[in-house]
Amino acid sequence: xxxxxxxxxxxxxxxxxxxxxxxxxxxxxxxxxxxxxxxxxxxxxxxxxxxxxxxxxxxxxxxxxxx
Numbered sequence: 001x002x003x004x005x006x007x008x009x010x011x012x013x014x015x016x017x018x019x020x021x022x023x024x025x026x027x028x029x030x031x032x033x034x035x036x037x038x039x040x041x042x043x044x045x046x047x048x049x050x051x052x053x054x055x056x057x058x059x060x061x062x063x064x065x066x067x
Contacts, residue, residue, distance in 0.1 A: 012058050019063035027065055031055060 018027045031052060038048040060067035 008058060011055055012062070015055075015059040015062045015065070019065070024064040027059065027063070031059075 014030075015027060018030050034055075035048065035052050038051060042048055056065075057067045059065045
């Protein structure tokens with residue numbers, strides 16, 4: 001997911017669009033649903049929290065979002 005700069009730019013752009021369309025709570029809902037989906041797709045029975053933390057940090061400073 002975060003191997004290259006293009007993926008990072010896409011995720012940051014998505015965060016900005018979510019903030020523009022619905023603000024902080026839209027971003028929270030999105031990352032929560034993404035976390036649930038990734039956990040469902042995960043075959044190792046371990047949480048995918050690392051991926052969520054990366055997104056949280058990349059979104060830092062977008063609207064009211066703070067990592």
